[in-house]
Amino acid sequence: MPESLIQPDGPADAREALYQRLIMERARTPLHAGLVDPADGTGCGNNPFCGDRTQVTVSRAVDRRVALVRHETRGCALCAASADLMAESVAGLDDAQVIELSSRFAGMLRDGPGGGGDLGLLCAFESLHEFRSRRRCASLPWEALLQALGIDGTAAERTG
Amino acid sequence: MNDLSWSKGAPDLSALRGDFPILSQTVRGKPFTYLDSAASAQKPEVVIEAMGGAMRTQYANVHRGLHWMSERTTDAYEGVRDKVARLINAPSREEIVYTANSTGAINLVAHSYGALLEPGQAVVISEMEHHSNIVPWQMLRDRRGVALRVARVTDRGELDLDHLRELLADGRVGLVAVTHMSNVLGTVTPAATIAAMAHEAGARLLLDGSQAVVHRRVDVQALDCDFYVFTGHKLYGPTGIGVLWGRRELLRAMPPFMGGGDMIATVSFERSTWAELPHRFEAGTPPIIEAIGLGAAIDYVERIGFEAIEAHEAALTEHALARLSRIEGLRILGEAQSRGGVISFTLPGAHAHDIATLLDQNGIAVRAGNHCAEPLMQRFGVSSTARASFGLYTTTAEIDRLADSIEQVREFFA
Numbered sequence: 001m002p003e004s005l006i007q008p009d010g011p012a013d014a015r016e017a018l019y020q021r022l023i024m025e026r027a028r029t030p031l032h033a034g035l036v037d038p039a040d041g042t043g044c045g046n047n048p049f050c051g052d053r054t055q056v057t058v059s060r061a062v063d064r065r066v067a068l069v070r071h072e073t074r075g076c077a078l079c080a081a082s083a084d085l086m087a088e089s090v091a092g093l094d095d096a097q098v099i100e101l102s103s104r105f106a107g108m109l110r111d112g113p114g115g116g117g118d119l120g121l122l123c124a125f126e127s128l129h130e131f132r133s134r135r136r137c138a139s140l141p142w143e144a145l146l147q148a149l150g151i152d153g154t155a156a157e158r159t160g
Numbered sequence: 161m162n163d164l165s166w167s168k169g170a171p172d173l174s175a176l177r178g179d180f181p182i183l184s185q186t187v188r189g190k191p192f193t194y195l196d197s198a199a200s201a202q203k204p205e206v207v208i209e210a211m212g213g214a215m216r217t218q219y220a221n222v223h224r225g226l227h228w229m230s231e232r233t234t235d236a237y238e239g240v241r242d243k244v245a246r247l248i249n250a251p252s253r254e255e256i257v258y259t260a261n262s263t264g265a266i267n268l269v270a271h272s273y274g275a276l277l278e279p280g281q282a283v284v285i286s287e288m289e290h291h292s293n294i295v296p297w298q299m300l301r302d303r304r305g306v307a308l309r310v311a312r313v314t315d316r317g318e319l320d321l322d323h324l325r326e327l328l329a330d331g332r333v334g335l336v337a338v339t340h341m342s343n344v345l346g347t348v349t350p351a352a353t354i355a356a357m358a359h360e361a362g363a364r365l366l367l368d369g370s371q372a373v374v375h376r377r378v379d380v381q382a383l384d385c386d387f388y389v390f391t392g393h394k395l396y397g398p399t400g401i402g403v404l405w406g407r408r409e410l411l412r413a414m415p416p417f418m419g420g421g422d423m424i425a426t427v428s429f430e431r432s433t434w435a436e437l438p439h440r441f442e443a444g445t446p447p448i449i450e451a452i453g454l455g456a457a458i459d460y461v462e463r464i465g466f467e468a469i470e471a472h473e474a475a476l477t478e479h480a481l482a483r484l485s486r487i488e489g490l491r492i493l494g495e496a497q498s499r500g501g502v503i504s505f506t507l508p509g510a511h512a513h514d515i516a517t518l519l520d521q522n523g524i525a526v527r528a529g530n531h532c533a534e535p536l537m538q539r540f541g542v543s544s545t546a547r548a549s550f551g552l553y554t555t556t557a558e559i560d561r562l563a564d565s566i567e568q569v570r571e572f573f574a
Contacts, residue, residue, distance in 0.1 A: 015572060018517065028509075050513055050529040051543035074543055076511035134517060
């Protein structure tokens with residue numbers, strides 16, 4: 001390890017801020033990877049600039065709430081972890097609640113801690129607002145989720 | 161500009177760093193280590209000054225003013241055309257067409273030369289093209305009913321000339337459009353050989369010189385190509401100006417691309433006639449300041465000399481390949497015999513974006529993603545890579561900083 005390069009404001013900071021333990025764990029060992037089969041909806045997120053892709057499949061309960069979400073993600077650690085934590089966070093929510101959570105998550109990515117209120121596990125991404133070029137990595141799975149649920153993403157954005 | 165000293169066969173260009181004001185900055189408290197020149201090069205003070213100076217003291221529209229200031233500006237603007245012609249050894253300044261960038265130049269050829277192709281003819285590109293040398297041909301295919309054929313790239317990252325020969329065999333190919341140097345693999349293609357193969361099959365050759373023209377002396381007559389395109393901003397010049405060189409007889413036969421002022425001889429409501437070359441391809445007020453900036457950039461690299469630039473970058477590339485290949489697990493895409501200072505790599509367990517973000521924390525700027533070459537990513541079975549690319553101002557110390565930082569990233573993601 002080239003010690004001289006580890007400065008207080010060097011990669012160590014970025015690691016702590018961006019690549020928190022939870023993010024690295026979920027990126028390496030996702031708990032919600034795979035496909036829901038049969039699925040009530042499928043959505044795809046594709047970032048043409050980096051090649052990241054995520055496919056999200058969902059099933060709904062009898063009352064139309066989100067029952068199960070699975071994702072197949074080929075992307076960076078932030079994208080993969082975001083997909084996994086998203087899958088966990090939206091289980092049991094109805095569409096209005098998913099839209100609200102999605103909007104609050106987007107608010108946090110934009111404005112940082114406090115931008116979306118208490119987001120539980122999703123707070124792992126709260127420092128991403130300082131890394132503008134990486135925000136899309138975390139938001140991509142949410143685009144796929146809204147698509148899978150048949151929710152108009154722009155409408156969801158307007159409510160936020 | 162400082163004089164160069166040479167040692168061990170490579171020139172010491174480090175003194176030139178002072179010519180680039182931006183390079184003295186720190187980023188995140190670290191020396192700014194710019195290894196993204198293949199995306200866009202930094203600008204020397206002489207370019208910045210030439211553009212500012214023109215706007216401060218010598219600016220008016222060109223070609224149309226009957227006043228002193230317009231005439232002086234036209235002289236400066238048109239003078240750059242001569243510099244460009246000398247840079248690439250074009251037989252005539254009339255064959256130099258200003259465009260917005262390489263993409264603009266390729267679209268011009270796809271539209272105007274493409275209009276001369278008949279349904280049933282074909283265009284050949286390769287697997288290692290930038291999207292800008294893929295998409296315009298797909299659009300032509302769909303517009304004109306020509307076929308689009310794709311020459312394979314070998315595992316070493318070189319153009320598969322045997323496959324190219326097969327694609328040319330039926331004599332239906334009207335144009336071969338390939339890169340002169342890959343923006344992902346660094347591969348320098350055997351342009352003169354490709355030109356001979358294309359011509360033997362009755363096809364013309366367009367070379368995308370966006371990367372190549374920065375790193376080596378380009379001689380379009382020696383290469384014997386038919387079109388050559390490049391962009392100013394990778395050649396230490398400004399954005400907004402690119403160049404199409406084409407053989408006079410081809411340009412004369414081609415219909416204009418865009419219509420408007422400056423590209424006409426006469427206009428009536430019944431019909432218009434076209435200006436002489438090259439103006440018939442330059443509709444509207446051109447990028448005047450940008451052309452003047454490009455001229456200053458050409459003067460700058462010519463003063464350094466392509467022999468020095470090429471030797472410097474060859475030494476850097478050799479050093480970088482040696483350092484990076486020692487990093488456990490690091491995979492470098494392509495191992496072409498002839499290559500320039502562009503190195504794409506992957507690390508197991510670390511996505512290119514994550515690599516780039518951590519390198520950025522050390523002030524190191526690299527590109528990450530598919531580099532506008534999605535089909536090439538698929539060819540090599542990756543979704544993205546990180547890419548370090550060098551300019552005449554890059555130093556071995558910067559490459560060492562890159563290698564040390566990648567080592568950190570590797571350990572973090574291991």
